[in-house]
Amino acid sequence: MTSPDPNGPVARLLRYANEVHALAGRCGRPDLAEVLAACAGRWKDECTDIVVAGAQKRGKSRLLNTLVGHPDLLPVDADVATNCFLSLRRGPRLTAVVHRSTGAGPVRTPITVESVPDHASMRGDAGRRRDVVSVDITVDSPLLDGLRLLDTPGVDSLTVGHRQVTVAMLQRADALLFTLSAQDQPVLRHELEFLAEAAERVQAIAFVLTKVEDSANWRSLMEENRTRLRTFVTEAIAADPGRAATLEPLLEAPWFPVSAKLAEAAEAKRREGRAERADSLRARSGMDALERHLRGFAEGRDSARGATVVAAALSVLGTLATGAGDDVAAGSGDEGDVAARLAEVDAGLAELTVLAGRRRAGAVANTFLGREVAGIVAARVAEIRQPYENTIATLKKQDQIDRYMAELPESVQRSLEAAWSQIVHDVERLARTTLDAFARDLGMDPVDLAGGGRAMPGLSQVQVRGDLAADDAGDVDLIRDVLPSASIGLSLGGFATALLGPVGFILVAPAIGAAIFMGRRSMEKVQRSQAAIRGALRDQFSVVAREMTLDLERMVATWRVGVEQTADESLARRRKELETRRAELRSASARSAADRLKARQSGQERIAAIGTLTNRGRELRAELATAVAALGAGRADIPGASG
Template sequence: MSPLTPVVGRVLKLANEVHGLARSAERADVADALAEQAARWTDSAATVVVAGAQKRGKSRLVNALVGRPGLMPVDADLATHTQVCLRHGDGLRVVVHRTTEAPDGTRRSVETEIGLEQLPAFASGAGDPRILREVTGVEVTLDDSLLEGLRLVDTPGIDGLTLGHRHATTAALRRADALLFTVSAQDQPILRHELEFLADAAARLPTVAFVLTKVEDSISADALLDENRARLAHFVGPRGADLDPAVGRRLLDAPWLPVSATLGEASAALAAAGHSERARARAERSGLPALRAHLRGVADRRELVRATGVLAVTAAGLRALAAVEEDRIAGGADSDGLRARRDVVESQLAALAALRRDRRRHALDHQLLGRGIAGRVRARSERYRRTYEREIAELTTPAAVARYADELPGSLDRTLGAAWEETAADIDQTVRSALGRYLSGMGADPAALGAPVAVAPVRSPSDLRATSPSAAFDVIGEGLPAAMMAGGAGFMAYNALGLAALGIPLIAPLALGGLLAGTLVAHRRRVAAAARNRTALTKALGDAFAVATTEMCLAAEQAVAAWRADAEDAVDLAFGVRQKELDTRRKALETATAREAAERRRSAAAATERLQTLTACAERARALDVELAAAVRATSTGEDVVPM
């Protein structure tokens, strides 16, 4: 286990102390809230997407980062075909996630554990297309310190394979915390489509870093780096893509990290052979330590954010515990002090009753959340569909249409999966924002809102019709013009060339004219067949999108409805906890009023000592809050990385 950031360790230590104080005070509500927040600690990890064009060394880079050269397939002809997520676990385990079709036509999610040697068959182009079409992702569990609090997601190249792969990689960014974008030092400079992908990524993510791979053999790495930066600056500038200034600044400020996976592998081999000094030198030259430090910073930032949540619950618990001790101290003074404290409690009970009435007016607004998300689902689906229609419109022959149709089901499956990922992220963002404000206003913890309960809808059909019935030969529309063309061409050739004087019979030029006319008719029929097939394929595509869009809209509205119910349960729970807390305080004040003065004074003296402890803890919490905020700012500005 990697050591915690010092400030995070101090936050957890304080939370443990307050948990003990709550148990001593028999305040199970405070202790349970702290325990629940601590349980969430192990559930989260920062997600880093590794993306780039094909053959930029993404998979080999991931292998080098975790010290497993043979983990991901890296052969030249084994391009990554699906997303592969690496996360921390007790040992090596590979799980394939698939959607399969049941006998009744429905599709269901299936998880299958496989051996590492089988990974290329499910994650690369070496696999059976029929199987690859069903794969939605692969998860690899490793016991590696880098992955503690971190997930690495290796993605297909953004420039190759199908539209579905590009859509899926873009959708993955919605769930990510950071992006590593690979550019090879042995290849051409960064291209326009890569810059467009980066602009989209920087608009979605707070952290972007460039990794210049394969620097071990490149004598022009520095020149290529300068060229890449110049292209990026032009793209971001006023004569480029006219990006949002914040997005442009994020790209221009992103660090460039030169890395050689080959040198990293050599370092590991030297270390295994006992050559520690040479291994360390080779490791430094590889650039991998600096990249690992960057990733550690991403994980630490997520750790700091989680620590902020723990500290907030701790501070709230301290306030609740202190309120009871202040009541006891007030009871040791005089009856007027007790009455004043009771009046405060009664006013807080009245405010709670007002909140219970106020929650009803939010119901209508929340009902509209699902409709708004469904509208965005339709717009997103329409945008994706048009990208396919533009590609189909460029197909000019029946053979080209047939080849495209063969690839379309798998590509469309990934696109619809990407559309669902974006929809799920939209649900998450919308609901957390709207219902988060609602929960805060109702005195509930927005963190109580769990992940959306939404089942991914059906994906694309297994087959899409790419052909239409052949048109019958039209005697008048095709035969008659062909005959006239053959006759006209023959007579023109017969007279213009003086073939009669040479004794050549008329049948020869007529046969040549017929051949030309037949060739033209055949060409026209192929063009017409391609047009018919494009129309058939476009219609099949539209039908598939229509079904999928309806399914996604329904799933989105169901997810929002379920989350609304969860939010109402969270509010009910918060109201119950607050009601119990105030009832406890009112009862304690009533009990104090009935006590003798001497007994109240003894209780107040003990409460004073406990309040001093709580006050000291509260002061530590305030200091930690400032320190945490500074640490988050430091990691957000990339102070953990020295740009090249």
């Protein structure tokens, strides 16, 4: 990433944090200096992940190609394959790497950029697409400095499973770009439902209206889209007022009407030396406004992290001010002032005794967390299993059963992997809510759950794994071999979750992976009849659900113990600080008059320095808050009339 502007808020923030860090060291509080250093360290050198989503043929891939300056990079005539996503990040040269999930574990294979469509699009070879969960592409584009763009499968009514892949990715995304087309129908119900799910996971959302160059009425279409969105949000909130906090921000999200076609034409004119015409076409394309907004995502994320650093610095300064004030009080000779401060310490120690009782009661309540896991797993697995049951009931002829069974074993595997992503999300949300409340009751900051192997790793890495080797059975192309069948085609809406989507960046525990792969093998050998298929399906889901429950119960227990240990450490640390402060107050009041005067002068100097830094911190915090707010409040530049 480029160095920050030496006069900008980020550079001033770094200088400010360094000054507070140095002051803590001079005051003999290396513990406070370490807290600030750790906070700043977590804030730096990270990439902003932006998911690009939308229905098929809405112009996602061409938009991404234009943004990174490579018109032929991603396939624009076929949607991203149902079981993978594409990652675009900055690198010194154009490269591509395929990541696969197999029974033996993740496999990473470099490929040529020209062969990306063969591995990652529905027009590609079925054999090459097999087990592919992501393709990581590097390109030397300035736009990608500090950004990573993620192209996802289409979110369509017949491909509900696509949503599983994209929604799971949003759990760790920083922003979402949702594409709609000016040459297509207005936003549809299933797209609005996807947006409602997305809004629960990511706050920074922007809409992109593509292909405005050949649409005479794109403005009226954009307004109709906004109206449909407003109606959907209003009705959803009326049905469930608790969703207002997540859905209302959708109404404030900016809209960007753009034309990749005009932007490409602008580049062609620029290569011909026709700069004036190129500038005109580029302005009409609307791409500059979108690129500024994307850069704002990265800059806004820095501002948000900076606000965290400032908050930590102000907390450190508050603690330092207390110690300096004690020195001033002890040196004043006013015994009443010292007595008042000692009484304050005693009151703090008494409060800690009360909090210790709350900690014990809260720990008892936390033990019930594990019992709720089984309910979450059962509900989600039933949700995934029901479409299969519905589809099996429609299979009347043997050739239908045979075609269905050719796809079923891998489909079940993919569905369960995707279900794992959602289940982990549900369990983590429950645990975070419960344990955050426990922490707040003890005066602690929100908890940081350590998910270990279940945490979301880098999106460029495949993390699904199992203990068994993958089979060599031939792949079946869903579009070519299944969709033409009338009975299967009619049932796609029912079992779409089964057919679509491994979430390749969720780590599946070995026992769960083994259960999934072993169930897949058993299903491949099952007798070709409705009853046998139902039985095999029931057994597979039952075994995997049991393994999921056991693994998640252990995970929740680990989180609970970790948070409770942190609470014990926090209470012990606060007690030690208060006891140390009480001892220092008593020691300071027993010093000679000369020593008390010297300590008083030192305390006054520190209070003055702390006051100056506190005021600067408050100003920085306000500036950073304004920058973050401006990111979400901005609006797109409306390009000129197309033609």
